[in-house]
Amino acid sequence: MNALIVDDSSTMRKIVSLALGGAGYSTQEAENGRVGLEKTMLGGVDLVLLDINMPEMNGLEYLEAKSKISSIAKVPVVMLTTQDEKELQEKALSLGAKAYLVKPFKKDDLVATLSKVL
Numbered sequence: 346m347n348a349l350i351v352d353d354s355s356t357m358r359k360i361v362s363l364a365l366g367g368a369g370y371s372t373q374e375a376e377n378g379r380v381g382l383e384k385t386m387l388g389g390v391d392l393v394l395l396d397i398n399m400p401e402m403n404g405l406e407y408l409e410a411k412s413k414i415s416s417i418a419k420v421p422v423v424m425l426t427t428q429d430e431k432e433l434q435e436k437a438l439s440l441g442a443k444a445y446l447v448k449p450f451k452k453d454d455l456v457a458t459l460s461k462v463l
């Protein structure tokens with residue numbers, strides 16, 4: 346399984362990548378939604394972990410753009426963000442996100458959520 350980690354924090358990308366690597370995933374990284382969208386469109390991405398607050402294209406904009414591209418619209422997305430506002434959660438889920446996790450996360454919760462979504 347290949348997971349794409351989209352987050353503007355390189356530290357967070359590393360933490361998530363290590364957690365997923367330990368659970369048997371291979372990982373790719375993108376530093377914002379625009380790069381994430383490009384990498385998703387290249388194919389081979391089984392699942393996306395998505396931050397919200399990022400420069401250039403934020404997580405909600407990524408979800409909206411992705412939903413309009415039929416070749417990638419169905420790739421599952423799990424939100425992973427420090428922002429826990431209910432409106433943001435509802436917005437992300439209405440734009441197609443499958444789950445919403447709040448940072449800091451527990452590795453076991455993350456892995457359990459991903460296997461549920463896949």
Ligand SMILES: [Mg+2]
Nearest residue numbers: 353396398399
């Ligand atoms: Mg961020």
